[in-house]
Ligand code: SF4
């Protein structure tokens with residue numbers, strides 16, 4: 001089982017798609033749900049309870065999450081020193097990675113770090129100076145011996161040229177990544193669709209970019225015999241290659257990947273903090289193998305793309321922040337991605353047959369924080 005451990009609700013950044021959107025969605029209304037807005041700012045339960053929870057599950061993977069989890073370095077160390085988890089991971093903006101000693105950083109199996117592309121784009125979304133500080137921290141942890149998987153986690157929206165920025169992250173002279181994942185900022189806020197240009201951008205720029213990027217991904221296999229770790233393509237191709245009949249929600253939210261709030265209540269995913277209808281247990285008493293599973297419902301269950309898509313996002317489907325018309329544009333991007341990867345399957349199969357790439361090159365650790373469907 002995978003658990004996001006929310007260490008704090010505080011963050012040291014003010015990104016456009018998070019802090020900025022929250023400011024503009026001032027009349028954000030969750031009246032359909034009972035929400036506890038008074039959660040403790042920092043993790044308030046005993047670390048021993050987390051250990052007890054992990055002891056009930058041989059495959060307990062903990063991902064530190066926030067807010068920004070590295071604000072709580074001491075708590076991270078305390079947990080890594082005292083909780084017998086199978087693996088530790090962290091999802092971070094990377095600005096404080098220099099504050100955690102190498103003996104802890106080097107124990108992370110995976111670090112997912114927020115970066116949106118080149119310096120201009122990252123700083124546009126995340127604030128001036130973000131890129132330089134982040135890159136300097138990433139170089140530092142590599143110098144200090146971090147050899148786990150480092151995943152560039154992009155948030156993408158209208159200012160992003162996906163083809164250009166993913167390629168930049170893979171090939172640049174500043175700091176190249178070998179693993180990249182991205183997620184659309186779409187369907188998470190109530191009032192932003194009307195003030196944004198999502199429909200035009202997704203059709204004219206993003207979808208076209210995805211089709212080009214998939215072709216580039218397979219061209220690269222052909223030329224270099226290497227499967228680049230572009231997670232949305234990797235996950236989809238893996239399903240198609242293995243003949244998987246039906247994928248459950250690919251992020252694992254609500255059925256294999258849960259989150260633990262700062263007060264110890266267990267919820268399906270970190271974005272569902274405070275939503276009391278979705279409290280599935282408490283860290284003090286829960287048995288991971290018996291946690292209730294929350295599965296995605298309509299409209300996904302009626303959708304022709306459901307078996308491959310898996311439902312994209314439980315939070316978005318449950319809260320319906322974007323109405324059906326707006327959300328249909330998000331689903332069009334999902335269909336486009338599925339078609340783009342499916343369209344390359346004959347080439348992929350041929351490359352595998354010829355031994356240019358191997359099936360095992362498409363393996364990855366599922367539920368590692370990459371949602372697969374952006
Ligand atoms: S494409 Fe949209 S409606 Fe269909 S399963 Fe995915 S998220 Fe649900």
Ligand code: SF4
Nearest residue numbers: 251253269313314315
């Ligand atoms: S995709 Fe949605 S349900 Fe899954 S982890 Fe992200 S916000 Fe949660």
